[in-house]
Every structure is written in C-alpha cells, then in structure tokens.
Amino acid sequence: MNWEDTPEEAEFRDEVRSFVTTRFPASYRPDPEAEHSLEPEDVWGYSWAVDRRSPDPARRDGALAWAAALAERGWITPQWPREYGGAGLSAEQEFILQEEMMRARVPTVNGIGAFLLGPTILELGTDEQKAEHLPRIARGETTWVQGFSEPGSGSDLASLRTRAVRDGDHYVVNGQKVWTSLGAQADWMFVLVRTDPAAPKHKGITFLLVDTETPGVTVRPITDIRGDTPFAEVFFDDARVPVANRVGAENRGWYVAMTALGFERAGIGATVKFEQALSTLVEYLKSDEGRAHARPDTEGLRLEIARRYTEVRVLYNLARHSTSSGDYAGSVSQLFGAELHQRLARTGAKAFGQLAELWQREDAPLGAAxxxxxxxxxxxxxxGGTTEIQRNVIATRGLGLPKS
Incomplete structure (x- = not known):
C-alpha cells in the first residue's frame, strides 16, 4: 500500500515538527540512568507518569509543562471530541502525531488513560463519568492503570478472583492484582472484579473505576530483573468503591473489558524505537570503536541486520494498517512487534559477543544498550497479552477458525 502523505497530512506533519521544536521544554532531558520503558509508546530516558512526580524540580516541571503544551491543542487525546478536551483528529493524523513525537524522542503523555480507558468511557460510560474523568485525562491531570491480571489469572483473565460485594451505594472489594504497569505512579485504576461467583466465569464480572487513594487499597512496587520497578501489585482490603464508578451493567464487565482492549492497537511507537536502535547499531559498527568491539565474523551479522531492517519495515506497514482496521489487526501487529523485539535484541547482543554480557553502561559497547x-x-x-492469546485472536477473528 502507498502510505505517502496527502498534501493535508504533509502539512499536519510539518505542524507537529514545528510544535515539538518550539514547545518541548529544553530542560526536560532524558535520564541517562533510566531503563528503557517496557511500554511501546514511550521513549528511552523518559517515563512521563514517573517524571511528573520526580523529586528533581527541573524534571517534574518539564513533564508538567510538556503535558500543558500538548493539552492546549488537545494532543494528549487527539481523536477525542473537543468537548472533552480532544482535538477531533483523524486516525491518520493521530498516527502522524505519534510518529513525529517518537522520531523527535520526546515522551507521550497519559497513555493508557488516553488510548484505552477514555474511549471506553466515551462509548459506555455515564454522562457523569465522562464529565468527571475525561477532561482531567485530556489535561494530563490524572494517570490511569489497568487492574486486570491477578496471581494465577493472567492469560486466563476470566478466572480472576478479586471479589466485590454490593453494600448500598458501594461495592466492598477484596483481592489482589499483580503486574500492574506503572501502578505505583497511578492516580486511578480500572479494575475487573467478580460480583457473581455462581455465574459462568465470563458473566459474573464487573468493571469498576478505583481511586488509588481509597482506604483499603495498597500499592507495592515490584522490582524486575533489571532492578527497575515498572510494575506493582495492588491489594484490596474492604475497599469501598462507589456504585457510580461502575462502567456498564453489573456482571457485564467482561464485555466492557473487551471493548477497552479493542481500542488497544500496536502503534508506531515500537516501530520507531526498533528503527532507531537498529540505525544506532549500524552506525556504531561502522565506526573505529565499533569495529574494535564487534565480533570478527561480520558476514552473518550483516545478513541478520538486513533481516531486522526488513522486519522493521513490515512492522511499520502493520502499524499503519491497524490504524484503519479493527478486530484482529492490532493482534497481528502486536504479535509481530513482540517477537521482533526479541530478535532485534539478540541480533544486537550477537554483534558484540562476550562484551554483550556487560551490564554497566560505562565503557561497554554502545553503553550496553x-x-x-x-x-x-x-x-x-x-x-499486554501473550503470544498464545494473540494467535488465538488471529485464528478465530481473523481466519474464522473454531475456538476448539
């Protein structure tokens, strides 16, 4: 397919580039010690949800100023209606906006609230929920996380055991969530709870919006294999959540969750990150320092790099296609991108042989990137969904194969 910009899209791309150049705070620089974000739409050295609460005033002020600049144009929530703080952009314009921000290596703002929860509330939420939550997301004032996974209930999400019992105008929630991305930094989370234990497992679930400051909610960061804390586990101990915070009908939360996940698309972020990583590797290997550190058998390595470059271009086309296609297209892009992530990492590590074991960035080839x-x-x-789940989605929704 031809993805060349139309004249209108080219004009919008120039507008975005100019905006980033003139409005991104000069003091808001990437943190050289930060780990790469695990979220596809984040760039190295930044995590806006973390930076907005940083003890470093320059970093904190930079994150807040950047959010305010984007909010002025409705670009935190670019496809939302203007009445809720969006910009009313087309899917193609939003893609261009995200692409140019990634290429400029500046952070996106309010990812999961803007691109997952917000569209769900727009479609299924009450007028009160729209008025309370959407403008605050669009202004970068609140951050959201997804409370789905539980111990022993990850891939089989519908087997979740966190309970909610109706008590007047509240639900009393007890249970645990785990692997909650950026859970320690969130203001709010949307949670799946079981409200009818006697119902078939997909039909007794309810979708709730939970303020993380609610008494009875405890958030504990999880340290990963890199020594970073991008995840958290969340405990509910008789936490009282207003019934007004329920999205959709009681016991129909599974369908609300599937609506939310339907908005999840593997976008341009991973493509640009992989493209930049590959270009950096190639340039380094051409340099004197790179030639000194690279393995001597470069012929096989050249072939691997060529394959990775081809795959990055395939991922770009998949990402473009998924902006205009629903249902299983996002699963195709996400599956391909996840496996490419691992192949690219192995190719880069292979380039340096034993030197690829160096973890400390100082004096390591390419800063141990x-x-x-x-x-x-x-x-x-x-x-964001195992490869087995993505393959099942592709098989059943894309190829029309039976579920069993």
Whole structure:
C-alpha cells in the first residue's frame, strides 16, 4: 500500500515538527540512568507518569509543562471530541502525531488513560463519568492503570478472583492484582472484579473505576530483573468503591473489558524505537570503536541486520494498517512487534559477543544498550497479552477458525 502523505497530512506533519521544536521544554532531558520503558509508546530516558512526580524540580516541571503544551491543542487525546478536551483528529493524523513525537524522542503523555480507558468511557460510560474523568485525562491531570491480571489469572483473565460485594451505594472489594504497569505512579485504576461467583466465569464480572487513594487499597512496587520497578501489585482490603464508578451493567464487565482492549492497537511507537536502535547499531559498527568491539565474523551479522531492517519495515506497514482496521489487526501487529523485539535484541547482543554480557553502561559497547534491550525484551511476548492469546485472536477473528 502507498502510505505517502496527502498534501493535508504533509502539512499536519510539518505542524507537529514545528510544535515539538518550539514547545518541548529544553530542560526536560532524558535520564541517562533510566531503563528503557517496557511500554511501546514511550521513549528511552523518559517515563512521563514517573517524571511528573520526580523529586528533581527541573524534571517534574518539564513533564508538567510538556503535558500543558500538548493539552492546549488537545494532543494528549487527539481523536477525542473537543468537548472533552480532544482535538477531533483523524486516525491518520493521530498516527502522524505519534510518529513525529517518537522520531523527535520526546515522551507521550497519559497513555493508557488516553488510548484505552477514555474511549471506553466515551462509548459506555455515564454522562457523569465522562464529565468527571475525561477532561482531567485530556489535561494530563490524572494517570490511569489497568487492574486486570491477578496471581494465577493472567492469560486466563476470566478466572480472576478479586471479589466485590454490593453494600448500598458501594461495592466492598477484596483481592489482589499483580503486574500492574506503572501502578505505583497511578492516580486511578480500572479494575475487573467478580460480583457473581455462581455465574459462568465470563458473566459474573464487573468493571469498576478505583481511586488509588481509597482506604483499603495498597500499592507495592515490584522490582524486575533489571532492578527497575515498572510494575506493582495492588491489594484490596474492604475497599469501598462507589456504585457510580461502575462502567456498564453489573456482571457485564467482561464485555466492557473487551471493548477497552479493542481500542488497544500496536502503534508506531515500537516501530520507531526498533528503527532507531537498529540505525544506532549500524552506525556504531561502522565506526573505529565499533569495529574494535564487534565480533570478527561480520558476514552473518550483516545478513541478520538486513533481516531486522526488513522486519522493521513490515512492522511499520502493520502499524499503519491497524490504524484503519479493527478486530484482529492490532493482534497481528502486536504479535509481530513482540517477537521482533526479541530478535532485534539478540541480533544486537550477537554483534558484540562476550562484551554483550556487560551490564554497566560505562565503557561497554554502545553503553550496553543491547544488553539492557535483551532483558527488556523478555517481557515482550506476554506484556499486554501473550503470544498464545494473540494467535488465538488471529485464528478465530481473523481466519474464522473454531475456538476448539
């Protein structure tokens, strides 16, 4: 397909580039010690949800100023209606906006609230929920996380055991969530709870919006294999959540969750990150320092790099296609991107042989970038849905195969 910009899209792309150049705070620089974010739409050295609460005033002020600049144009929530703080952009314009921000290596803002929860509330939420939550997301004032996975209930999400019992105008919630991305930084979370234990497992679930400051909610960070804390476990101990915070009908939360996940698309972020990582590797291997550190058998390595470059271009086309196609297209893109993440990490590590084992960035080839990328990539094939789940979605929704 031809993805060349129309004249209108080219004009919008120039507008975005100019905006980033003039409005991104000069003091808001990437953190050289930060791990690569595991979220596809984040760039290295930044995590806006973390930075907005940083003890470093320059970093905190930069994150807040950047959010305010984007909010002025409705670009935190670009496809939302203007009445809720969006910009009313087309899917193609939003793609261009995200692509240019990634290429400029500046952070996106309010990812899961803007691109997953917000569209769900727009479609299924009450007028009160729209008025309370959407403008605050669009202004970058609140951050959201997804409370779905539980111990022993990850891939089989419908087997969740967190309970909610109706008590007047509240639900009393007890249970635990785990692997909650950026849970320690969130203001709010949307949670699946079981409200009818006697019902078939997909039909007794309810979708709730929970303020993380609610008494009885405890958030504990989880340290990953890199020594970073991108995840958290969340405990509910008689936490009282207003019934007004329920999205959709009681016991119909599974369908609300599937609506939310239907908005999840593997976008341009991973493509640009992989493209930049590959270009950096090639340039380094051409340099004197790179030639000194690279393995001597470069012929096989050249072939691998050529394959990775081809795959990055395939991922770009998949990402473009998924902006205009629903249902299983996002699963195709996500599956391909997750497995490419791991292949790219192995290729980069292979380039340096034993030197790829160096973890400390100082004096390591390319600052140990591919050593860190290799550990980042471990989570890629189960983060946001395992490869088995993605293949099932493609098989049943895309190819029309039976579920059993």
């Amino acid at each position: 591919f050593t860190h990328l290799r550990l980042d990539s471990v989570a890629a094939t189960f983060l």
